[in-house]
Every structure is written in C-alpha cells, then in structure tokens.
Amino acid sequence: MSVSQDPCAKPTLLHPDDALPKLLQQITTLEATEAVALTDALGRVLAEDLSSGIEMPPFDNSGMDGYAYRFDDLPQTGTLKLIGRSFAGHPFTGKFEPGTCVRIMTGAEVPAGYDTVQMQEQAQADGDNITLEPCKKRGENVRLRAGELAIGQKVLTRGSLIRAAEMGVIATIGLASVRVYRRVKVAFFSTGDELRPLGSELQPGQIYDSNRYAIKGLLERLGVEWLDLGVIKDDRESIRHAFREAASVADMVLTSGGVSVGEADFTKQVLDEEGEITFWKLAMKPGKPFAMGHIGKAVFCGLPGNPVSTMVTFYKLVLPLLHKLQGMQPVTPLQLQATLTSPISKKPGRVEYQRGILSRNADGALTVCTTGSQDSSQMSSMHSANCFIVLEQMQGSVAADTLVTVEPFNSVLC
Numbered sequence: 001m002s003v004s005q006d007p008c009a010k011p012t013l014l015h016p017d018d019a020l021p022k023l024l025q026q027i028t029t030l031e032a033t034e035a036v037a038l039t040d041a042l043g044r045v046l047a048e049d050l051s052s053g054i055e056m057p058p059f060d061n062s063g064m065d066g067y068a069y070r071f072d073d074l075p076q077t078g079t080l081k082l083i084g085r086s087f088a089g090h091p092f093t094g095k096f097e098p099g100t101c102v103r104i105m106t107g108a109e110v111p112a113g114y115d116t117v118q119m120q121e122q123a124q125a126d127g128d129n130i131t132l133e134p135c136k137k138r139g140e141n142v143r144l145r146a147g148e149l150a151i152g153q154k155v156l157t158r159g160s161l162i163r164a165a166e167m168g169v170i171a172t173i174g175l176a177s178v179r180v181y182r183r184v185k186v187a188f189f190s191t192g193d194e195l196r197p198l199g200s201e202l203q204p205g206q207i208y209d210s211n212r213y214a215i216k217g218l219l220e221r222l223g224v225e226w227l228d229l230g231v232i233k234d235d236r237e238s239i240r241h242a243f244r245e246a247a248s249v250a251d252m253v254l255t256s257g258g259v260s261v262g263e264a265d266f267t268k269q270v271l272d273e274e275g276e277i278t279f280w281k282l283a284m285k286p287g288k289p290f291a292m293g294h295i296g297k298a299v300f301c302g303l304p305g306n307p308v309s310t311m312v313t314f315y316k317l318v319l320p321l322l323h324k325l326q327g328m329q330p331v332t333p334l335q336l337q338a339t340l341t342s343p344i345s346k347k348p349g350r351v352e353y354q355r356g357i358l359s360r361n362a363d364g365a366l367t368v369c370t371t372g373s374q375d376s377s378q379m380s381s382m383h384s385a386n387c388f389i390v391l392e393q394m395q396g397s398v399a400a401d402t403l404v405t406v407e408p409f410n411s412v413l414c
C-alpha cells in the first residue's frame with residue numbers, strides 16, 4: 001500500500017535543521033554593551049568572560065557543626081581538651097596545641113594546626129573534655145581554601161544567560177556589576193481584517209487577535225524590549241506604514257499572518273517592496289510559510305497566521321535568531337525518547353512538531369501522548385502541551401508503544 005505524501009511538502013523545501021544555520025548566518029550580534037548592577041542583570045546576556053579575583057572559599061572552613069582537631073591526635077587520645085571556639089565570622093584567636101580541639105560551626109575558619117572536623121553528633125562533652133569518635137580520614141568535613149575556585153579561574157563565559165545560578169556565581173566572586181549586551185528591541189504586529197480587539201463583540205467572520213498576546217508572552221519571557229503595534233488591516237498601505245514605523249525603532253520586526261499565498265496575504269508582498277525577503281517556506285509542520293528577510297537595519301521574521309504555527313515558528317526559529325542577536329551562546333534543545341501511548345497519524349514530507357504531554361508511568365518510564373487534534377488553528381493544543389513530539393520528515397504514521405523523540409519545552413514556553 002502506498003503512503004500518501006503531505007501535499008504541502010515540496011522537495012525544494014529545507015528541513016528546519018538545515019534551514020536554521022542559513023537563517024542564523026543572516027544575524028549579526030548587537031555590538032552595544034552596557035554595565036548593569038547585578039541586581040538588574042537577571043535575564044541579560046553576559047558580554048564579557050568573568051574570572052574570579054578571589055579564592056573560593058578564601059580560607060579552610062568547616063562543613064559541619066562540631067569540633068576541629070588534628071587527625072593524628074586520634075585515636076590515641078580519644079578525649080581532647082577544648083581550648084576555644086571558631087564561629088562563622090568570628091575565627092579562633094588562640095594557638096594550636098597538640099591534643100586539643102576547638103568548637104567549630106559550619107562555615108567557620110578551621111584554625112591553623114587543625115586539619116579535621118568531627119560533627120557534634122559523634123562527640124561527647126564533659127566540661128572541657130571532649131571525647132570524639134575518630135574521623136575515617138584526615139580532612140573530613142573540611143572545605144579547603146580555593147577548593148572551588150582559584151584566583152584567575154574562569155567562572156562564566158561571554159554569551160552566558162544570567163539566570164538565578166549565574167546571579168549567585170557572580171555574587172560569589174564579589175562583583176556588584178557586570179557588562180551585558182544591550183536588550184534586543186522587537187516590534188510586532190498582527191495582520192488580518194478578521195481580527196478584533198479583545199473586549200469587542202465579534203461580527204460574522206471575525207475572531208479575536210490571539211497571536212499578538214502569545215508573541216508578547218514569549219518576548220516578555222525572553223526579557224527583550226518590545227513594541228506592540230497592534231492589528232494592521234489587510235491593506236498594502238497600512239502594512240507598509242507599520243513596517244516603516246517598526247523598522248525605525250526595532251532590531252527585529254515580527255509579524256503574524258499574511259505570509260502564505262492567499263490574495264490578501266500582503267505581508268510578504270509589502271516587505272518585498274520595502275526591504276528584502278531572503279527566505280520563505282520550509283519543510284515543517286506547523287509553520288511551513290515562515291518568512292525571513294530584512295527591512296532597513298532590522299531583521300524581519302514573518303510568522304504564519306495560524307496560531308500554533310505562530311508559536312512553533314517563534315520557538316523553533318525566531319528564538320535561536322534572537323539568542324544570536326543578543327549575543328547568547330547557542331542552545332541545543334534537550335531531546336528525550338519516550339513511549340507513545342496512542343497512535344499518531346502523519347504523512348511523509350515535513351518534520352512535524354506535534355504537541356505532546358510527557359509524563360512518567362507507574363513503572364517510572366517516560367511516556368507521551370498528543371494533546372489531541374493537531375490542527376494548527378487550535379491554540380489550545382499548545383496550552384495543554386509540555387513538549388513537542390518531533391516526527392521526522394519522511395516518517396509516516398506512528399503506532400502506539402513506539403519510542404518517539406520528544407523535546408520538553410524550556411522556560412520560554414513553560
């Protein structure tokens with residue numbers, strides 16, 4: 001039995017994995033950088049390599065609340081004489097003496113001469129006489145000076161996204177400010193005479209403009225600066241005006257709708273006149289009519305109007321472009337294998353990013369099912385998903401119990 005081909009697939013259309021490097025070649029990272037206080041750096045991209053100017057930890061310190069002692073003094077003695085205390089921020093000021101110990105707290109400096117810490121649960125105190133269960137090895141419960149970082153050791157590289165962990169790393173080495181790339185500016189608008197603002201009453205043939213809100217959500221998650229130009233009528237001059245305004249302020253102009261072949265699909269046509277379309281259509285579903293180019297100094301990305309196509313092309317194509325524009329190191333999506341719990345219907349021809357729900361079954365194995373109808377007009381299929389099920393270009397339908405590739409959503413979509 002012959003398998004019918006996806007009628008939207010053409011042999012000339014590129015696989016998204018082959019298209020992406022070509023799209024990325026058209027992106028030049030922003031040159032401008034700025035110094036920001038660490039408190040304002042979350043979500044920004046580091047524009048410099050960072051090396052540590054200090055040793056971390058800066059002194060030998062205890063990993064437990066207990067007693068610091070010299071390893072060689074036990075087990076011969078068993079009982080040691082307590083001669084002082086070392087608390088975090090209040091080091092012991094006395095001098096080491098053989099056969100003694102010092103009461104010590106977690107993070108407090110291990111005084112010179114002592115090399116091991118026994119936790120207090122393994123100790124018995126009788127006044128100043130401390131009987132310790134000997135530690136198994138020298139250095140137990142001691143965090144050595146420079147054990148984590150030496151002076152000059154690189155801690156973060158240029159292009160790192162500053163998340164909570166990087167905030168912590170930067171603070172660890174004592175930097176109150178860092179140099180980051182300036183924020184990318186993105187202007188976006190929706191096109192379509194059928195689109196109505198939220199809160200208005202729908203007349204026959206009209207729908208609400210949902211894509212602009214999804215795009216705004218994606219851009220906010222990314223931490224870029226954005227300008228929402230609203231809904232633009234399916235009219236050449238209105239679209240032309242919107243393009244000019246967007247390109248005058250933004251590094252990237254994003255549109256939704258009007259990139260297919262319909263008679264009112266003016267986005268691509270106007271951009272052809274005002275700038276240049278350098279790429280159009282690829283072998284992916286949803287998202288085939290994605291267009292890219294430039295207008296003035298701004299990069300142009302034309303997202304297909306079907307709501308799911310808008311979100312998927314943003315996530316799979318625009319996101320890596322924005323990452324490069326803002327200087328971020330490329331991110332390779334995490335892919336896992338999971339067992340499909342119900343069959344999937346697919347025609348060979350395009351790579352499909354079906355919306356999936358990834359979970360673990362009672363045996364702890366990863367399983368996945370689709371969110372139901374995969375029509376690209378149904379935004380709700382994105383809402384209930386937590387991953388894409390990635391089905392390769394020439395693959396046909398997939399039976400239940402087959403292992404499939406899944407890509408869990410990252411924080412931009414979650």
Ligand SMILES: Nc1nc2c(c(=O)[nH]1)N[C@H]1C(S)=C(S)[C@@H](COP(=O)(O)OP(=O)(O)OC[C@H]3O[C@@H](n4cnc5c(N)ncnc54)[C@H](O)[C@@H]3O)O[C@H]1N2
Binds near residue numbers: 195
């Ligand atoms: N003859 C062909 N028709 C279509 C093709 C094709 O190759 N040949 N491609 C189909 C594919 S695939 C897609 S995806 C869509 C993309 O079309 P456009 O980018 O031109 O988008 P529109 O025609 O303007 O709208 C498509 C669809 O999406 C709804 N829409 C548009 N904008 C919004 C919005 N902001 N919020 C909510 N919904 C929106 C619009 O009402 C349409 O239903 O073309 C196929 N057609």
Ligand code: MOO
Binds near residue numbers: 288304306376377
């Ligand atoms: O690619 Mo369209 O995005 O199939 O709906």
